Amino acid sequence: MGVSRPLLTPAIEPAGESERRADTERLASVALISGGRAHFLAGNIGEARDRLRRGLAREGAREPLSRIRALGALALLDAWVGETTRATELTGQARAEAQVSGALTHPATADAHLADALVAVSRGDPSVAERELRAAALRATVDDRSQTAWIAYAIGRELGSVMDEEPTAPLPSGSPPPIVVEALVASRARRARRNGDPAAALAVLADRSPAASAVLFERGVACVALGRSAHAREALRLHSGLPDSGEPLHRIRSLVLATSLSAMRGRTPRTDDLLVQALRIADEYGLVSVFLDAGPDTTSRILGLGLPSLPPVATQVIRCASTAAQAADGAGLAEPLTDRERELLVLLPTGFTNTQLADRYFVSVNTIKSHMAHLYRKLEVSTRSGAIERATLLGLIRPWSDGGTSAADGGFGPGRRTG
Numbered sequence: 001m002g003v004s005r006p007l008l009t010p011a012i013e014p015a016g017e018s019e020r021r022a023d024t025e026r027l028a029s030v031a032l033i034s035g036g037r038a039h040f041l042a043g044n045i046g047e048a049r050d051r052l053r054r055g056l057a058r059e060g061a062r063e064p065l066s067r068i069r070a071l072g073a074l075a076l077l078d079a080w081v082g083e084t085t086r087a088t089e090l091t092g093q094a095r096a097e098a099q100v101s102g103a104l105t106h107p108a109t110a111d112a113h114l115a116d117a118l119v120a121v122s123r124g125d126p127s128v129a130e131r132e133l134r135a136a137a138l139r140a141t142v143d144d145r146s147q148t149a150w151i152a153y154a155i156g157r158e159l160g161s162v163m164d165e166e167p168t169a170p171l172p173s174g175s176p177p178p179i180v181v182e183a184l185v186a187s188r189a190r191r192a193r194r195n196g197d198p199a200a201a202l203a204v205l206a207d208r209s210p211a212a213s214a215v216l217f218e219r220g221v222a223c224v225a226l227g228r229s230a231h232a233r234e235a236l237r238l239h240s241g242l243p244d245s246g247e248p249l250h251r252i253r254s255l256v257l258a259t260s261l262s263a264m265r266g267r268t269p270r271t272d273d274l275l276v277q278a279l280r281i282a283d284e285y286g287l288v289s290v291f292l293d294a295g296p297d298t299t300s301r302i303l304g305l306g307l308p309s310l311p312p313v314a315t316q317v318i319r320c321a322s323t324a325a326q327a328a329d330g331a332g333l334a335e336p337l338t339d340r341e342r343e344l345l346v347l348l349p350t351g352f353t354n355t356q357l358a359d360r361y362f363v364s365v366n367t368i369k370s371h372m373a374h375l376y377r378k379l380e381v382s383t384r385s386g387a388i389e390r391a392t393l394l395g396l397i398r399p400w401s402d403g404g405t406s407a408a409d410g411g412f413g414p415g416r417r418t419g
Contacts, residue, residue: 022059022060025058025059025060026060026063026066027060028058028060029055029056029058029059029060029061029066029070030055030060030066031055032051032052032054032055032058033051033052033055033056033061033066033069033070033073035051035055036048036049036050036051036052036055036070036073036074037052037073037111039051040052040073040076040077040080040179041147041177041178041179041180042177042178042179043178043179043182043211043212045077045080045081045243045244045247046243046244048077049074049077049078052070052073052074052077053074055070056070056071056074064097064098064100064101064103065101065103065106065108067094067097068094068097068098068101068103068106068108068109068112069108069111071090071091071093071094071097071112072090072091072094072108072109072110072111072112072113072114072115073111074090075087075088075090075091075094075111075112075115075116076111076112076114076115076118076151078090078115079114079115079116079118079119079122080118080179080249081244081247081248081249081250082122082247082248082249082250082252082285082287082290083247083248083285084119084122084123084248084285084286084287085284085285085286087115087116087118087119088116088119090112090115091112091113091115091116091119094109094111094112095109095112098112105139106139107139107140107142107145109135109139110136110139110140110145110148111136111148113132113133113135113136113139114132114133114136114148114151114152114155116128116132117129117130117132117133117136117152117155117159118155118158120132121155121158121159121289122249122285122286122287122288122289122290123286123287123288123289123316124288124289124292124316124317124319124320126159129155129159130159133152133155133156133159136148136152137149137152140152146172146173146174147174147177149172149173150172150174150176150177150180151177151180152172153171153172153176153180154176154180154183154184154187157183157184157187158183158187158289179212182208182212182214182215183214185204185205185208185215186205186212186214186215186217186218188204189201189202189204189205189215189218189219189222190218190293192204193218193221193222193225193295194295198221198222198223198225198226199222199226201218201222202219202222202223202226205218205219205222210235210238211242213239213242213244213245213247213249213250213253214253216235216238216239216242216253217235217239217253217256217257217293219231219235220232220235220236220239220257220260220261221256221257221260221294221295223235224257224260224261224264227264229261229264232257232260232261233261235257236254236257236258236261239253239254239257240254248281248282248284248285248287249287249290251278251281252278252281252282252287252290253290255274255275255277255278255281256274256275256278256290256291256294256298258274259271259274259275259278259298259301260294260297260298262274263297263301267301267304271301272301272305275298275301275302275305276305276310278291279302279310279311279313279314279317280311282311282313282317283311283312283313283314286313287313288313288316288317288320289320291317291321292317292320292321296321299317299318299321302314302317302318303318303346303349303350303397306350307347307350307360308352308356308359308360315343318343318346318347319342319343319346321346322342322343322345322346322396322397333378333379333394334378335378336378337375337378337396338374340361340371341371341374341375341378342396344357344368344371344372344375345375345387345391345396345397346396346397348384348387348388348391348397349388349397354368354369354372375387379391
């Protein structure tokens, strides 16, 4: 009788080991995602993006709510620095995850709503921004997340700046995170500068460390307004050396500030070229509000370049600037202008013919003539020069200034440059 031998069986994982490994993976993912969001709130964009991406790549991020939070946080970071296309893709993924898991109203979706709100502000779409902000604020209240509420508050301030309205939202509880502090300081400085007091803007910025794009941009533009070219150049140098200076929004700020510095010596081909570079980047990401932040001098320079030769975003910038001016002034008109009439109004100083305008909007010359007739009637004038003069007095358009030459005095035709 032979000796029995034990059967060879594959190794069996001890009971509970797979669960422990899964728990460890989830914790690692949560730690990376939470750390990434913390770095974002501290203003460390590069480190935040790295941690959030690594957290999303781990198996632990497959749990729906964790994935929704991570996608939303990464989208918010991208929206903050002007990566609007990528931010929108991420919020779309977050919404899809929330739809599948029945979590569309869960507080985990708050960051995705904030990201969509910020993208809408950046693109000059206040109605969408307001809707998304309301959704985010509701979720932040349910979850009692003061940091989320502070970000919503900061975005609301940016929305108010674009619409040229004083924000009315109450302050959230607790202390704002560093990235929000910098945004709010920049917003206060911008409001002072746009109210005609760049010295007060610099006073607001005096105690701030020059480590944030928005703060350095405001400092530079305020220095330009005061004629302090050396200080403005230093702000531009510091801005160009920021760790995240390659982000779309920050690249545009550097170029706009460089444009303003160049314009202090008079309009030159370099002045125009810097502004066109900024517009090309902005067109790629649909960024509009950064030019409105810079103020009417910048939007007037864009108008002076000749819109048909520029990326499409230029028209949107001018339209938003005109709308804000009209809202701030109350228009002074018995009958408000339509969107198309406002677009045509800001193009009048360029000297474009009706045929050129028709080509731009892909309509007939008769359609343009009809719009013009309605525009003249509402402005109570009978000629183009009269419309320009009346609109300028009402603050509906601001003439481009170049050594004393204004758009209302003849303007610049398409592509015209001066030395």
